[in-house]
Amino acid sequence: MAKTYRIRCPRCGNPVNLSASGACPQCSAPLSVDAPASISIYRMGNFYGAANGFGIYINEQPYGAIGNRETLTFPLPYGEYKIHVVCGMNRKCNDPVIKLSESDTNVCLKVHMKAGFFQNSFILERVDPSTMPQN
Ligand SMILES: [Zn+2]
Numbered sequence: 001m002a003k004t005y006r007i008r009c010p011r012c013g014n015p016v017n018l019s020a021s022g023a024c025p026q027c028s029a030p031l032s033v034d035a036p037a038s039i040s041i042y043r044m045g046n047f048y049g050a051a052n053g054f055g056i057y058i059n060e061q062p063y064g065a066i067g068n069r070e071t072l073t074f075p076l077p078y079g080e081y082k083i084h085v086v087c088g089m090n091r092k093c094n095d096p097v098i099k100l101s102e103s104d105t106n107v108c109l110k111v112h113m114k115a116g117f118f119q120n121s122f123i124l125e126r127v128d129p130s131t132m133p134q135n
Contacts, residue, residue: 001118005033006056006072008063015064017072020090035075035109037100040072041124042132044089044112054111067112071133076100085111085122092121108132 002019009016011029021032043054043066053065058074058081066072081098090113098107108129113120 003073004071006032006063006074007031007033012068013062014027015062032073033078033081036102038075038107039065039081039098040071040073040106040108040129040132041083042108042110043068044110046113047071048053054088054113055086056084057086069133078102079107081126083109085124087113087122088118089120090122092116094120094121094123096124096126098126099110 001018004106005018007016007018009031012024012027012096014024014026016024016031018031018033021034023029024031041056045068051086052066055065056063070127077105078100082095082101083098084095106129108125108127109124110123111124114123
C-alpha cells in the first residue's frame with residue numbers, strides 16, 4: 001500500500017489524505033506532497049477508544065484525525081513543530097517539539113493513549129523508522 005500523506009490545504013484549511021500530489025477536493029487548490037522533510041505518526045492499536053479518531057494538531061493547526069492503527073505522513077518544510085493530540089474530553093498530551101532539519105528529515109512518532117484517573121493522556125514517542133509498521 002502507498003504511503004498516506006496528510007496535507008492541510010493552505011487555502012481552505014481542509015485536511016486531505018493524498019498518496020501523491022493533487023488538488024484539494026473542497027476548493028481545488030493544488031496540494032503538493034513534495035517537501036524537504038516529513039513527520040510520520042503511527043497510532044498504536046488500542047482497544048480503548050478504538051472507534052474514535054484522534055485529532056492531530058501541528059503548531060496549533062488542526063490536521064484532521066488519525067484512525068486506530070493508521071500511519072500518516074505529514075510533508076513539511078524544515079522548522080520546529082509542536083505535535084498535540086486530542087480525543088473528545090481527553091486533551092492532555094506530552095506535546096513533543098520536533099525539529100526538522102537537513103540532518104533530520106524524517107521523524108517517526110508513535111502515539112498511544114494512557115489511561116488516567118480524571119482523564120486519559122496522549123503519549124507521543126519518537127521511534128526508529130525501522131520500527132514503523134509497513135503497510
Ligand atoms: Zn482547500
